[in-house]
Amino acid sequence: MSEPYIRPARSADEEELALLDRAAWSTLHAVSPRPEPPYPPFFGERHPPGEFLVAELDGRIAGYVRIMQPIPLASHAHVLAIQGFAVAQEARGRGIGRALIRAAVAEARARGARRLTLRVLGHNTPARKLYESEGFAVEGVLPGEFLLDGAYVDDVCMGRAV
Incomplete structure (x- = not known):
């Protein structure tokens, strides 16, 4: 079994990342409705390639993570956030x-x-266990923040020092 190769995203990755993102959609992690055609571009002014790292496995993109500054102020520049994360089902x-x-x-x-x-x-x-095993701790919970599939779901805020 080969190891994943992690690299910065490139503009040329857009189509493959868009397909992965749509295929990975689930109410387990998504709060917005299932994407429907016409699909918006994966990259854009708000989501440039420079915010993404991609995982390649056997020459194909198998996942991505998006890292960005959530509050664009100098006083908050020391905090980055993961705001997008997906792994292909088959990987x-x-x-x-x-x-x-x-x-x-x-x-x-x-x-x-x-x-x-x-x-x-x-x-x-599964995601919460992964984050906890990598040093993230729960820093707050917004109870019943989302209504998904007829049930109210908590939004859990996690963080860690880097």
Whole structure:
């Protein structure tokens, strides 16, 4: 089994990332409606390629993580956030998610951040366990923040020092 190769995203990755993102959509982690045609571009002014790291496995993109400054103020420049994370269904269980989270922590550190934060739905147990195993701690919970599939779901705020 080959190891994932993590690299910065390139503009040429857009179509493959868009397909992966749509295929990975689930109410386990998504709060917006299922994407429908016409699909918006994956990259754009608000989501440039420079915010993404991608995982390649056997020459194909198998996942991505998006790291950005959530509040664009100088006083908040020391905090980065994971705001987008997906692993292709066929690549799950092969360490891709863990490699992407570790790469996100290293990237945040390289960009001079002191903290890395994220939000995860309360019912997303696999993701929460992964984040906790990589040093993220629950820093707050917004109870019943989203109504998904007829049930109210907590929004869990997590963070860690980098």
